[in-house]
Amino acid sequence: MTIDMSQFIAVFFDEAAEHLASLEALLLKLDVENPDPEALNAIFRAAHSIKGGAATFGFNDLTEVTHILENLLDRIRKQETQLRPEMVDAFLRAGDVLQDMLAAHRGQGEADEIAIEQITHELASFSNEDKPAMALKGMSIEIAAGEIFDINNLIAGLARYGEVSNIEHGDDEHPWRLNVATEQSAENILESITFLISPERICIQNGKNKINKEIEKVADTSNSQDGAYGFFEDAAASEPAVNEGYGFFTSETTPEPTVLLEDGEGFGFFTAVAAIVPEPTPIEAPVIHEPLNRRSSDRTVMEKGAEKATVSDKSDSSIRVSVEKVDQLLNLVGELVITQSMLAQNALLLDPVVHEKLLSGVAQLERNTRELQESVMSIRMMPISFVFNRYPRLVRDLASKLNKQVELRMIGENTELDKGFIEKLSDPMTHLVRNSLDHGLETPEVRLAKGKPAQGNLTLKAFHQGGNIVIEVSDDGAGLNRERILSKARERGFNVNDNMPDSEVWMLIFEAGFSTAEQVTDVSGRGVGMDVVRKNIQSMGGRIEIQSMTGIGSTMSVRLPLTLAILDGMSISVSSELYIIPLTFIVESLQPRMVDIKSMAGRGSVINVRGEYLPLVALYEVFNLPTEVKSFEDGIAIILEAEGQKIALFVDDLLGQHQVVVKNLETNYRRVAGVAGATIMGDGHVAFILDIAILVQMAQQITTPYLTQMAA
Amino acid sequence: MMSDNEVNRELLVFALGKEEYGIDILKVQEIRGYDAVTSIANSPVFIKGVINLRGNIVPIVDLRIKFGLGNVVYDQFTVVIIINVSQRTMGIVVDGVSDVMTLASDQLRSAPEFGSALDTAYILGLGTVENRMIILVDIEKLMTSADMALVEAIAA
Numbered sequence: 086m087t088i089d090m091s092q093f094i095a096v097f098f099d100e101a102a103e104h105l106a107s108l109e110a111l112l113l114k115l116d117v118e119n120p121d122p123e124a125l126n127a128i129f130r131a132a133h134s135i136k137g138g139a140a141t142f143g144f145n146d147l148t149e150v151t152h153i154l155e156n157l158l159d160r161i162r163k164q165e166t167q168l169r170p171e172m173v174d175a176f177l178r179a180g181d182v183l184q185d186m187l188a189a190h191r192g193q194g195e196a197d198e199i200a201i202e203q204i205t206h207e208l209a210s211f212s213n214e215d216k217p218a219m220a221l222k223g224m225s226i227e228i229a230a231g232e233i234f235d236i237n238n239l240i241a242g243l244a245r246y247g248e249v250s251n252i253e254h255g256d257d258e259h260p261w262r263l264n265v266a267t268e269q270s271a272e273n274i275l276e277s278i279t280f281l282i283s284p285e286r287i288c289i290q291n292g293k294n295k296i297n298k299e300i301e302k303v304a305d306t307s308n309s310q311d312g313a314y315g316f317f318e319d320a321a322a323s324e325p326a327v328n329e330g331y332g333f334f335t336s337e338t339t340p341e342p343t344v345l346l347e348d349g350e351g352f353g354f355f356t357a358v359a360a361i362v363p364e365p366t367p368i369e370a371p372v373i374h375e376p377l378n379r380r381s382s383d384r385t386v387m388e389k390g391a392e393k394a395t396v397s398d399k400s401d402s403s404i405r406v407s408v409e410k411v412d413q414l415l416n417l418v419g420e421l422v423i424t425q426s427m428l429a430q431n432a433l434l435l436d437p438v439v440h441e442k443l444l445s446g447v448a449q450l451e452r453n454t455r456e457l458q459e460s461v462m463s464i465r466m467m468p469i470s471f472v473f474n475r476y477p478r479l480v481r482d483l484a485s486k487l488n489k490q491v492e493l494r495m496i497g498e499n500t501e502l503d504k505g506f507i508e509k510l511s512d513p514m515t516h517l518v519r520n521s522l523d524h525g526l527e528t529p530e531v532r533l534a535k536g537k538p539a540q541g542n543l544t545l546k547a548f549h550q551g552g553n554i555v556i557e558v559s560d561d562g563a564g565l566n567r568e569r570i571l572s573k574a575r576e577r578g579f580n581v582n583d584n585m586p587d588s589e590v591w592m593l594i595f596e597a598g599f600s601t602a603e604q605v606t607d608v609s610g611r612g613v614g615m616d617v618v619r620k621n622i623q624s625m626g627g628r629i630e631i632q633s634m635t636g637i638g639s640t641m642s643v644r645l646p647l648t649l650a651i652l653d654g655m656s657i658s659v660s661s662e663l664y665i666i667p668l669t670f671i672v673e674s675l676q677p678r679m680v681d682i683k684s685m686a687g688r689g690s691v692i693n694v695r696g697e698y699l700p701l702v703a704l705y706e707v708f709n710l711p712t713e714v715k716s717f718e719d720g721i722a723i724i725l726e727a728e729g730q731k732i733a734l735f736v737d738d739l740l741g742q743h744q745v746v747v748k749n750l751e752t753n754y755r756r757v758a759g760v761a762g763a764t765i766m767g768d769g770h771v772a773f774i775l776d777i778a779i780l781v782q783m784a785q786q787i788t789t790p791y792l793t794q795m796a797a
Numbered sequence: 798m799m800s801d802n803e804v805n806r807e808l809l810v811f812a813l814g815k816e817e818y819g820i821d822i823l824k825v826q827e828i829r830g831y832d833a834v835t836s837i838a839n840s841p842v843f844i845k846g847v848i849n850l851r852g853n854i855v856p857i858v859d860l861r862i863k864f865g866l867g868n869v870v871y872d873q874f875t876v877v878i879i880i881n882v883s884q885r886t887m888g889i890v891v892d893g894v895s896d897v898m899t900l901a902s903d904q905l906r907s908a909p910e911f912g913s914a915l916d917t918a919y920i921l922g923l924g925t926v927e928n929r930m931i932i933l934v935d936i937e938k939l940m941t942s943a944d945m946a947l948v949e950a951i952a953a
Contacts, residue, residue, distance in 0.1 A: 202934040420852050708838030753885045754856040763854045771849050
């Protein structure tokens with residue numbers, strides 16, 4: 086029977102990516118001075134799991150790097166090596182390299198051989214330099230008779246650990262015998278070659294101590310609790326002189342267990358075990374068994390660690406579902422909502438007395454549909470921590486590159502938002518974070534000179550506000566420089582004046598090709614500009630605002646709707662057309678009185694709303710529609726707020742409030758200026774959803790001709 | 798006639814005014830009557846608007862207006878051909894669909910250069926069937942072309 090491995094490989098890739106992510110997160114949280122043992126265990130476990138998976142699927146390059154990483158982590162968690170900041174850096178880079186290698190195996194790009202070589206070397210040097218006491222040890226290895234194996238592979242494997250010499254092809258009982266001069270412990274050597282040959286056949290002689298797996302067998306036979314090794318009895322039975330082993334058998338052979346404590350450095354368990362050693366009793370056998378069966382014992386330790394660890398990925402049960410399936414479900418529910426509202430609308434025409442039962446059924450359908458819709462929607466919701474989690478690393482790397490001290494704080498990471506946003510949000514967010522670090526925060530010297538603490542604060546915050554999710558990136562840095570932005574704007578020929586309110590000045594940095602950076606640095610000034618950030622956020626139906634104060638800091642707030650797929654809207658009519666305005670943009674609606682409407686410069690009209698003059702924009706003018714309502718008094722003015730600006734939109738009539746399923750217009754058509762999407766109304770007709778942010782801009786171009794010239 | 802399968806084309810033939818056009822039948826999804834459309838603000842006149850095709854928003858193009866052919870009347874006989882091109886669904890309004898025919902390579906002639914009404918870039922050739930001339934249109938190329946304004950220009 087053949088098993089299709091590809092399905093498991095996909096799972097391995099997913100899991101490995103998760104492990105790498107948790108590895109990174111844990112490393113970043115790690116207090117180098119006083120590392121939390123449980124965190125160290127969790128880090129080790131992540132590396133170990135990747136290695137295990139990689140070995141299973143035959144990704145040898147991955148196995149190699151993770152093996153070295155794992156060894157070093159193992160030594161650190163057993164406090165055999167002191168954790169140092171350089172190590173954390175190296176681990177992080179190792180994570181990056183592994184990520185590249187994973188991507189390469191997935192067929193995306195190619196792994197950087199040099200980087201792999203470098204990181205392997207670096208990790209290995211960390212492992213080596215901390216054991217100056219470890220002189221080269223001569224070890225002789227004997228391989229027992231048994232199945233044929235590739236001796237060249239074995240020699241090559243051993244050669245990685247030290248110098249291999251005296252390769253002899255011996256008698257039938259010990260067909261191979263060789264010496265290795267190495268810094269590694271016998272246990273490490275044993276473990277490294279057990280991949281190639283069953284451990285029962287290996288006998289390593291290291292000075293006085295002879296190490297091989299047969300001790301286990303001895304333990305088994307005396308105890309016979311573990312039947313697993315019984316399979317190998319044949320090979321082992323032919324093996325004499327094995328019992329001197331570990332020195333646990335004090336009564337039998339080596340009299341000093343102290344030698345062991347120094348020599349067996351791979352086994353952290355020895356201190357505890359050694360205490361029991363002086364009294365060899367039959368009960369001891371399982372104790373001996375434990376350190377040898379290292380993997381299983383590690384697992385128990387790790388599992389305990391995982392239970393206590395705060396970041397436990399197995400605590401809540403979940404299933405992996407492809408996004409397409411969820412999207413499909415959402416589409417179907419969307420259709421159901423439309424059908425339901427169609428039914429509801431038609432049911433209104435029926436006589437409630439005659440059709441009482443039908444009407445109550447329709448009412449129940451409405452409730453059920455809404456609940457179904459809500460639960461399907463919640464499938465798509467994910468905590469924003471999926472986006473936030475990538476920033477600790479970014480901030481750390483950038484801060485060290487820019488010589489700045491930054492403390493990153495994250496608030497409201499559990500705020501949920503649509504998965505569609507999660508993916509689209511990371512690019513603009515990265516840009517904002519980079520900007521804050523590069524342009525916002527000052528260097529420690531400057532900060533101290535200004536009387537601020539040397540360490541700057543960068544805060545990522547997410548919260549709900551009304552029907553929106555607000556994500557803020559704020560820093561306590563220098564703030565935006567009004568003068569510089571204005572002079573830059575003049576340089577580029579923008580129409581600006583010194584009396585512009587701050588909020589308008591800040592919005593200038595979102596103009597295409599506008600960079601306030603005095604010089605292009607490694608960090609910013611290449612590629613994406615703030616205009617792209619704004620475009621990305623607008624494409625999600627969101628908007629961005631800036632608050633900034635010189636010397637105090639700045640805050641960029643991104644405001645996004647709760648979900649991409651469904652929104653609450655107000656339907657309005659202009660001539661014979663029907664449009665939907667998202668409720669979130671509507672401040673109020675009013676019936677204009679002629680006395681409140683004034684004209685400005687002979688062209689644009691303004692409306693006085695309680696002392697505030699707002700530009701009055703007629704939708705029929707923006708969309709070039711024939712209108713039946715000629716007088717402002719016959720229609721309705723809707724006060725809209727978008728991007729910090731208010732306008733009054735003049736329409737013929739307000740029809741009502743609906744929850745509408747947003748359909749993407751770009752699936753089959755292109756983007757239409759002023760239209761955010763389309764929806765299907767209860768009668769099956771298509772209605773467009775207005776893009777208020779764009780509409781406000783379009784309105785300005787219509788009422789103020791000089792802006793149109795500028796854009797051209 | 799059926800000797801060379803590769804060049805035999807199965808075409809849906811439709812009429813625009815007095816002219817007959819053919820498009821690859823594999824691009825055609827369905828044929829339906831003209832329904833009320835929702836017009837798109839500030840769009841070219843030949844883009845009639847969008848319709849709801851079983852939950853999908855589908856743009857409708859009136860080729861009669863685009864090519865300046867035929868009399869543009871919308872009645873119960875007006876036909877909309879729903880086509881699938883480059884993973885998009887679109888509808889084209891034509892005067893009528895006449896038949897489905899197979900055209901062999903020897904019935905095809907290359908199109909001469911002609912005016913601006915229809916850029917020859919979208920003409921695959923001219924087919925002759927018993928005194929009828931069928932203009933073979935590369936509908937995919939035509940519908941995704943810049944002057945149709947149906948597809949967003951690829952950002953540089």
